[in-house]
Amino acid sequence: MDSISPNIFVTDIKQTIDFYKQLGFDVIATVPEQGNIVWAMMTCGKVTFLFQAFESLGNDLPMISRQNGGSLLLYIQTTEVRKFFDDVKDKVKVVKGLEKTFYGATEFSIEDNNGYLLTFAEDEK
Template identity: 65%
Template sequence: MESLSPNIFVNDINETIGFYELLGFKVTMSVPETGRDLVWAMMTNGSVTMMFQTFSSLADDLPEIHRTDGGSLLLYINLKNIRAFFEEIKNKVTVLKGLEVTFYGATEFSVKDNNGYVLTFAEHE
C-alpha cells in the first residue's frame, strides 16, 4: 500500500469545496470538469488528498451509502506549523477543541466541517 485518499459523501459539493478552501485545499479534479452541478471533486493540500462525492450520485448503484450529518468519522491530518495554521483558520471555522499538547506529545486541535465531520490537525514536534 502507498496511500489512502478518503472519498467522503456529502450533500452539497460546492459548500464543501468552500469550507475546505478555507483550510488551504484546492480542487484538482471534478466531475463534471466545469460548472456548479458537481457530483464529485478531488481536493489537495500538500500531500493530503481528499475526495468528496454526493450521496445522490451513487444512490442507485450503492444504496447502502447513507447517513445523517455528523457521521462517526474523524480525519486525523498531520501538518507542520500547526500554531500558525490554527491562528489562520480559527475564526473561519467551528473549533471543537483548541490547541493542546497531548499525553503522547502531539500538538492538536479539532474542527467540525460543514458536513458534521471532525477534522483533527496534529503536529508531532
C-alpha cells in the same frame, strides 16, 4: 499499499469545496468539469480528499446514506500547527482548541460543514 484517499460523501459539493479552500485545499479535478458537480478531488500538501454527492451513487450503492457527520475523525498531520490554528480559528467551528497531548502532539479539532471531525496535529518534539 502506498496511500489512502477517503471518498467522503456530502450533501453539497460546492459548499464543501468552499469550506476546504479556507483550510488551504485546492481543487484538482471535478466531475463534471462544469455545471452541477457531483465529485471533486482536493489536495493540500500530501493530503488528498475526494468528495462525492450522495445522490451520485445512491442507486448503485444504497448503503451510502447517513446523517451529517458520524463516527469518522480525519487525523491530519501537519507542520506549523499553531500558525495554522491562528489562520483558521475564526473561519471554522473549533471543537477543541490547541492542546499538547500525552503522546506528544500539539493538536486541535474542528467540525467541517458536513459535520465531520478534523483533527490537525504536529509532533512538536
